[in-house]
Amino acid sequence: xxxxxxxxxxxxxxxxxxxxxxxxxxxxxxxxxxxxxxxxxxxxxxxxxxxxxxxxxxxxxxxxxxxxxxxxxxxxxxxxxxxxxxxxxxxxxxxxxxxxxxxxxxxxxxxxxxxxxxxxxxxxxxxxxxxxxxxxxxxxxxxxxxxxxxxxxxxxxxxxxxxxxxxxxxxxxxxxxxxxxxxxxxxxxxxxxxxxxxxxxxxxxxxx
Amino acid sequence: xxxxxxxxxxxxxxxxxxxxxxxxxxxxxxxxxxxxxxxxxxxxxxxxxxxxxxxxxxxxxxxxxxxxxxxxxxxxxxxxxxxxxxxxxxxxxxxxxxxxxxxxxxxxxxxxxxxxxxxxxxxxxxxxxxxxxxxxxxxxxxxxxxxxxxxxxxxxxxxxxxxxxxxxxxxxxxxxxxxxxxxxxxxxxxxxxxxxxxxxxxxxxxxxxxxxxxxxxxxxxxxxxxxxxxxxxxxxxxxxxxxxxxxxxxxxxxxxxxxxxxxxxxxxxxxxxxxxxxxxxxxxxxxxx
Numbered sequence: 001x002x003x004x005x006x007x008x009x010x011x012x013x014x015x016x017x018x019x020x021x022x023x024x025x026x027x028x029x030x031x032x033x034x035x036x037x038x039x040x041x042x043x044x045x046x047x048x049x050x051x052x053x054x055x056x057x058x059x060x061x062x063x064x065x066x067x068x069x070x071x072x073x074x075x076x077x078x079x080x081x082x083x084x085x086x087x088x089x090x091x092x093x094x095x096x097x098x099x100x101x102x103x104x105x106x107x108x109x110x111x112x113x114x115x116x117x118x119x120x121x122x123x124x125x126x127x128x129x130x131x132x133x134x135x136x137x138x139x140x141x142x143x144x145x146x147x148x149x150x151x152x153x154x155x156x157x158x159x160x161x162x163x164x165x166x167x168x169x170x171x172x173x174x175x176x177x178x179x180x181x182x183x184x185x186x187x188x189x190x191x192x193x194x195x196x197x198x199x200x201x202x203x204x205x206x207x208x
Numbered sequence: 209x210x211x212x213x214x215x216x217x218x219x220x221x222x223x224x225x226x227x228x229x230x231x232x233x234x235x236x237x238x239x240x241x242x243x244x245x246x247x248x249x250x251x252x253x254x255x256x257x258x259x260x261x262x263x264x265x266x267x268x269x270x271x272x273x274x275x276x277x278x279x280x281x282x283x284x285x286x287x288x289x290x291x292x293x294x295x296x297x298x299x300x301x302x303x304x305x306x307x308x309x310x311x312x313x314x315x316x317x318x319x320x321x322x323x324x325x326x327x328x329x330x331x332x333x334x335x336x337x338x339x340x341x342x343x344x345x346x347x348x349x350x351x352x353x354x355x356x357x358x359x360x361x362x363x364x365x366x367x368x369x370x371x372x373x374x375x376x377x378x379x380x381x382x383x384x385x386x387x388x389x390x391x392x393x394x395x396x397x398x399x400x401x402x403x404x405x406x407x408x409x410x411x412x413x414x415x416x417x418x419x420x421x422x423x424x425x426x427x428x429x430x431x432x433x434x435x436x437x438x439x440x441x442x443x444x445x446x447x448x449x450x451x452x453x454x455x456x457x458x459x460x461x462x463x464x465x466x467x468x469x470x471x472x473x474x475x476x477x478x479x480x481x482x483x484x485x486x487x488x489x490x491x492x493x494x495x496x497x
Contacts, residue, residue, distance in 0.1 A: 038278060046272045053270075063272070067281045074285060146268035149261045168262050169269070193226035200225075200258035207257050 022086035026077060037077075040086070041070055047170065048094050054165045055098035057154050065101060069094045091170070091180045095162065102158055145207075152202040160195035163188055217244050221251050229258065 020028070022040065029036035048069050053062035072093050073080075080089060153161060162181060166172040174192075178185045221244055227233045228241055245252050 041278060041281060042274060045274060045277050046269075049272050049277075050269045059270070063277070063280075066272075067277070067284055070281055071284060145264045149264040150268055152261060153265060169266065189226065193223070196226050196229060196258060197222050197254075199261060200254045203261035204253060204257035207260060 023082040026080055026082055026086060030078060037074060040073070044087075044090055045070075048090070051091065051165060051170060052094055052098050054150075054153060054169065055095070055158070055162060056101050061101065065097045066094070068097055072097075085176070088172075088176050088179050091166070091172070091176075092182075095180050098162075099158075148206045149203060152199055152206070155202055156195050156198055160191050160198065163191045164195035164199065167192055218248060218251050221245075221248075222254075225254075225258075228255075 020039075022043070025036045025040050029040070045066060048066040049059075049062050052065045052069075053059050056062060056065070069090060073090055080086065153164070156164060159181070163177050166177045166180060167174075172180065174185055174188050177183075177188045177192075181188065183191075221228070221241055224233060224237065224241065228238070233241065245255065
């Protein structure tokens with residue numbers, strides 16, 4: 001096959017991939033198209049890591065738990081009801097893992113050990129580039145504000161924080177949040193109202 | 209300003225704040241709120257702070273490196289056996305493992321792992337001897353389908369935290385057995401090394417922390433870290449013949465609690481000990497490219 005044809009086929013695949021719903025990807029994966037699992041991972045990895053990080057406040061552990069989420073999806077995907085939303089299912093798994101993590105932490109002391117081994121050379125570290133269009137002062141203020149709002153979110157009680165993140169960051173409907181958190185719709189609404197007010201109360205004085 | 213400090217009209221606003229933010233209020237109610245916001249600076253600031261805070265929170269969302277994430281996930285799927293069997297036809301995963309040269313390499317890797325595990329075991333035993341405790345500890349190194357290799361039985365230190373003793377090592381005899389399968393180098397994709405870490409000072413902190421016990425606990429973590437580093441050195445010793453594997457690890461407590469440890473090509477970066485009160489086993493799986 002010529003290079004042009006290969007590229008065209010890749011483009012067709014990409015378009016097809018973008019068109020497929022999550023449930024269709026699941027069906028194709030179960031039909032033997034194993035690469036479809038990676039497509040599901042591609043779609044959700046960022047959302048899972050950020051969602052879990054905001055729930056537990058630890059980036060590295062969030063990445064571990066996001067991977068654990070996908071492992072559980074992989075193990076139980078044959079039981080997934082394709083008439084339902086895949087995103088609700090995967091958020092439910094991630095939410096439960098985050099809750100377990102917080103429960104385990106409250107039961108036992110947390111000791112964080114950080115070390116750089118001799119083998120960790122700079123080449124292995126992911127590079128992150130700053131936005132060069134911003135002045136150092138702007139950059140500092142932006143980072144400071146981000147730190148503040150993350151701290152404000154961390155101060156919310158866990159069950160309030162969870163609905164707040166699902167609504168504001170993940171854009172979930174109240175019904176989906178109720179399903180993910182296994183709570184009543186009314187409870188979701190009241191928790192969200194309290195969480196939003198509390199978040200504004202915490203962040204307000206910091207912004208003045 | 210808190211809700212209790214506010215006039216009634218402000219409380220009304222806070223009661224429907226969520227609906228207002230979502231834009232789901234009925235038109236007449238929305239008009240009332242807008243009228244209130246026109247004359248109440250406090251509520252206007254509350255709303256502005258909320259919107260600005262949420263925007264900043266959204267902007268703070270960080271990217272994930274898809275390649276790194278997938279590589280680590282794939283490794284864990286392999287390690288835990290999820291990708292075994294019927295998935296071998298996936299060209300992205302595990303191609304080439306059935307080649308005899310690779311099988312030989314796997315066997316060689318196992319030998320190296322056992323060698324380093326033994327070296328670390330000696331180190332741990334040396335530490336244990338200094339405590340004068342007469343309880344046994346088992347240091348083992350094992351591979352697929354092989355029984356744990358008991359290197360030696362020696363005393364281990366057991367410290368307490370707040371008066372609660374770490375679980376006695378005698379209780380560790382019922383460790384989960386290795387799966388009774390014959391080694392199959394044709395399909396083996398990982399080499400596994402297990403190291404039992406003496407539970408020096410592990411315990412549960414309740415109330416005030418006994419600083420000596422805490423120090424002992426931290427010391428036990430340092431030794432665990434040394435064990436991971438030994439495994440990392442093992443991996444680093446593998447690039448011969450073009451092989452340079454990645455690895456992942458878990459801490460497995462004897463009551464079945466499994467905590468993945470974030471490792472990988474960058475070496476030991478962060479070891480998070482989330483406070484298991486029971487002894488644990490380190491398991492590292494080195495997968496070859």
